[in-house]
Amino acid sequence: MVSPIVKPRIVKKRTKKFTRHQSDRYAKLSKSSWRKPKGIDSRVRRRFKGQFLMPSIGYGSNKNTRHMMPDGFLKFVVHNVAELELLMMQNKRYAAEIAADVSAKKRKVIVERAQQLNIKVTNWQAKLRSEEDN
Numbered sequence: 294m295v296s297p298i299v300k301p302r303i304v305k306k307r308t309k310k311f312t313r314h315q316s317d318r319y320a321k322l323s324k325s326s327w328r329k330p331k332g333i334d335s336r337v338r339r340r341f342k343g344q345f346l347m348p349s350i351g352y353g354s355n356k357n358t359r360h361m362m363p364d365g366f367l368k369f370v371v372h373n374v375a376e377l378e379l380l381m382m383q384n385k386r387y388a389a390e391i392a393a394d395v396s397a398k399k400r401k402v403i404v405e406r407a408q409q410l411n412i413k414v415t416n417w418q419a420k421l422r423s424e425e426d427n
Contacts (some may be wrong), residue, residue: 294413295384295411295413296385297364297366297385297386298385298386299365301357301358303354303358304354307352310324310327311347312324312325313325313327313328314345366386366387366415368388368390368415369387369390370389370390370391370392371392371395371403372395373395373403374406377406377410377412388412388413388415389403389407389414389415390414391403391414391417396420397420400420401421404417
């Protein structure tokens, strides 16, 4: 299979999700649905020690590895064979991902063409059924 040109080490500044303020107090609040606290006396907004951390621009990823998958490729969503052929010269940088709304029949054609062009497809086995099931 094709391998990426360069596979840099991906360093995340923070891997934990940011917790929403008072999400531990109310069951109706999701833990991971971040909302910025707006209250005038809010301890979180004023960044007091021991409170939840707020997202800021400093937590951003390295520009070279942003949106990169662990295998070193960047994702490119493909809906048809014509879009797949855009990746012909970039097959060591981008990996194709077949869109969710593509039928099984067209998906099969896209996967076959990707093998000819030596393009990695991340979800090549989605919506596939073996011959025994038919």
